[in-house]
Amino acid sequence: MAFTITKACIACYACKEVCPSKAIISDDKQFSVIAHRCDECAKNVNGAQCAQICPVETAIVDANGCALNPPGSLTGLPQEANVIALS
Amino acid sequence: MTIQTLKPFDGNSPLSLKASEQAALVAKHPCFSKEGHQYARIHLPVAPACNIQCNYCNRKFDCSNETRPGVVSKLLSPAAAATRFVKVKQHVPETQVVGIAGPGDPLANPKATLASLKAIAKVDDDVHLCVSTNGLALVDQLDSLLAAGVKHLTITINCIDADIGQRIYPWVYFNQRRLRGREAAQTLIDRQLLGLEAAIKAGMLVKVNTVLIPGINDFHVESLAKELGRYGAFIHNIMPLISDPSHGTYFGLMGQREPSKEELNLAREQAGQSMQQMTHCQQCRADAVGKLGQDVDISQLESSITLPAPKTIQVAVASKSLSLIDQHFGHATQFLHYQVSADEIKQLDNFVWQQYCGGGQQCDESAAKDLSQLKHFDKILCSRIGFAPQQELSEFKVQVSTDYALRDVDLALKELQQGLRSQAETSNSPCSMGECS
Numbered sequence: 322m323a324f325t326i327t328k329a330c331i332a333c334y335a336c337k338e339v340c341p342s343k344a345i346i347s348d349d350k351q352f353s354v355i356a357h358r359c360d361e362c363a364k365n366v367n368g369a370q371c372a373q374i375c376p377v378e379t380a381i382v383d384a385n386g387c388a389l390n391p392p393g394s395l396t397g398l399p400q401e402a403n404v405i406a407l408s
Numbered sequence: 409m410t411i412q413t414l415k416p417f418d419g420n421s422p423l424s425l426k427a428s429e430q431a432a433l434v435a436k437h438p439c440f441s442k443e444g445h446q447y448a449r450i451h452l453p454v455a456p457a458c459n460i461q462c463n464y465c466n467r468k469f470d471c472s473n474e475t476r477p478g479v480v481s482k483l484l485s486p487a488a489a490a491t492r493f494v495k496v497k498q499h500v501p502e503t504q505v506v507g508i509a510g511p512g513d514p515l516a517n518p519k520a521t522l523a524s525l526k527a528i529a530k531v532d533d534d535v536h537l538c539v540s541t542n543g544l545a546l547v548d549q550l551d552s553l554l555a556a557g558v559k560h561l562t563i564t565i566n567c568i569d570a571d572i573g574q575r576i577y578p579w580v581y582f583n584q585r586r587l588r589g590r591e592a593a594q595t596l597i598d599r600q601l602l603g604l605e606a607a608i609k610a611g612m613l614v615k616v617n618t619v620l621i622p623g624i625n626d627f628h629v630e631s632l633a634k635e636l637g638r639y640g641a642f643i644h645n646i647m648p649l650i651s652d653p654s655h656g657t658y659f660g661l662m663g664q665r666e667p668s669k670e671e672l673n674l675a676r677e678q679a680g681q682s683m684q685q686m687t688h689c690q691q692c693r694a695d696a697v698g699k700l701g702q703d704v705d706i707s708q709l710e711s712s713i714t715l716p717a718p719k720t721i722q723v724a725v726a727s728k729s730l731s732l733i734d735q736h737f738g739h740a741t742q743f744l745h746y747q748v749s750a751d752e753i754k755q756l757d758n759f760v761w762q763q764y765c766g767g768g769q770q771c772d773e774s775a776a777k778d779l780s781q782l783k784h785f786d787k788i789l790c791s792r793i794g795f796a797p798q799q800e801l802s803e804f805k806v807q808v809s810t811d812y813a814l815r816d817v818d819l820a821l822k823e824l825q826q827g828l829r830s831q832a833e834t835s836n837s838p839c840s841m842g843e844c845s
Binding site: 332333335337338339348355370377396397398 | 456461467517579585661662802
C-alpha cells in the first residue's frame with residue numbers, strides 16, 4: 322500500500338507541497354515516496370493528492386505498477402500513433 | 409510610458425501622495441514601465457510547483473537556450489535565492505526589482521515564495537518585490553504577500569469566459585481535486601477576478617498578462633480589457649503565444665499557430681481603448697537577470713564572486729557515553745550542542761528532543777516526527793542513521809555524518825574545526841574574489 326514515483330517525474334515539487342502524510346522526499350532531482358508513510362490517501366474522498374496535482378502522465382504508479390495518470394489523461398494529446406500534428 | 413492621470417502634487421491631499429508614490433513605484437520597474445529599462449530586474453526561480461495546466465506550457469523541458477516563461481536551469485532554495493540576489497546586486501547595482509515568477513506558480517509554493525521574499529527584504533529594504541501568478545491561490549495568499557511587502561503583482565488572465573477557458577486550461581487543481589473542462593476554467597476565472605479585485609483594493613499595482621492565441625481568445629481581448637479597466641488593473645500586457653512544436657506544448661504539437669505582428673498590434677489597439685497597454689515585454693524566463701533584453705549570464709556571475717565562508721557552525725552530537733560518538737540518531741533523546749568556529753569550540757546547553765524511533769522492528773506509521781526542529785544545526789554527528797531521516801534532514805540543509813562513529817567527541821570536533829580553518833584561509837586569499845585586475 323504505497324505509491325511509487327517513476328522516472329517520468331520532472332521534479333516539480335507539486336506532489337510534495339500537497340501530500341498530507343509528508344510521504345514524499347526529494348534530493349535535487351530524485352523524488353521518492355516513503356512507503357510506510359504513504360497510505361495512498363485512502364481516507365480522502367478527493368483521491369490521492371499527489372495524483373490529483375501531478376502534471377506528468379505515468380509519473381506516479383500504484384502498488385501494482387498502474388499509472389494513476391495514464392498516457393493521454395492530462396495533456397489531451399491524441400495517443401494514436403497515426404495522428405500527425407499539423408505544423 | 410507616462411501616467412497621464414497624475415494630478416499636480418500639492419502635498420496635502422492623500423490621493424495625490426498615493427499617485428506620486430505609485431508613479432515612483434512604476435518608473436523603476438522594467439515590467440511596468442518602458443523607462444524602467446535602465447533598471448535591472450532579477451527573477452528568482454524558487455517556485456517549481458504549479459496548480460494548473462495551460463495548453464501553451466510544457467514543464468518537462470529545460471533548455472538554457474530557450475527563452476520562454478516557465479523554464480529555468482536550476483531551482484533555488486530561498487536562502488540561495490537571497491545569496492544570488494546579493495551577488496547580482498554587487499555586480500549589477502541597478503537591480504531594483506526582484507520578482508518571483510515560477511517556473512511554476514509562486515502561490516502554489518507559498519512557503520518557498522514567502523521565505524524568499526522575506527529573505528530578500530532582510531538584505532535590502534529598498535528593493536521592489538513582485539510576484540507573477542495565475543491567480544488561482546491569490547485570495548488565500550494576498551495577506552501574506554502584503555505582509556511581506558509585495559507591491560507589484562502580475563496576474564495572467566487569458567479570458568473571462570469559461571467556454572474559451574476550457575480550450576486553454578485542460579485542468580486546474582483546486583480544493584484537493586483536479587477539475588477539468590468548463591468547471592476548471594470557471595473556477596480559475598472566478599478566483600482570478602476575486603484575487604484581482606482584492607489586490608487592487610489592497611493598493612497593489614496590478615499588471616495583467618494575456619497570452620494572445622489566434623482563433624481562441626483574440627476576438628475576446630477587447631471585452632476582457634474592458635472588464636480589467638472596470639476592476640482598476642494598472643496595465644495590460646498582451647503577449648503573443650509561443651507555440652514552437654519543439655517545446656512540446658499542447659498548442660505546439662497540435663499546430664496552433666502564433667499570432668502575426670499585425671494581429672498582435674490589432675489586439676493591443678482594441679484592448680487599448682480601455683486599458684493602458686504594455687508593448688515592451690520580452691517574455692523572459694523565470695530565472696532572468698539584468699536589464700530587459702540584455703540578460704546577464706548567471707552561471708558566469710555565480711562562479712566569479714564568492715561570498716565569505718560562514719565562520720561558525722552549529723554541531724549536534726548523539727552520544728550515550730557523553731565522550732564517544734556512540735549513539736544511533738533514532739535513539740537519541742538529547743544532543744550535545746557545540747558551536748565550532750576557526751578559533752574556538754564552545755559547548756552550549758544540551759538540545760533535548762523526543763526520540764525519533766520507538767525502537768520497534770517496524771516504524772510506527774503515524775510517527776512522522778518533525779525534524780524541522782533540528783534545522784538550526786549545520787551538522788549532526790551520530791553512529792548511525794536511517795535513510796529516511798537523513799534524506800529529510802538534508803532538505804533542511806542539515807548534514808548528517810557517521811564518519812566519526814565510535815570515535816572521541818573532542819577529536820571529531822577538532823577535525824571539523826581544522827576543516828573550517830582551511831576554508832577560512834582559502835577565502836581570505838587575495839584572489840578569492842576572482843576579480844583581480
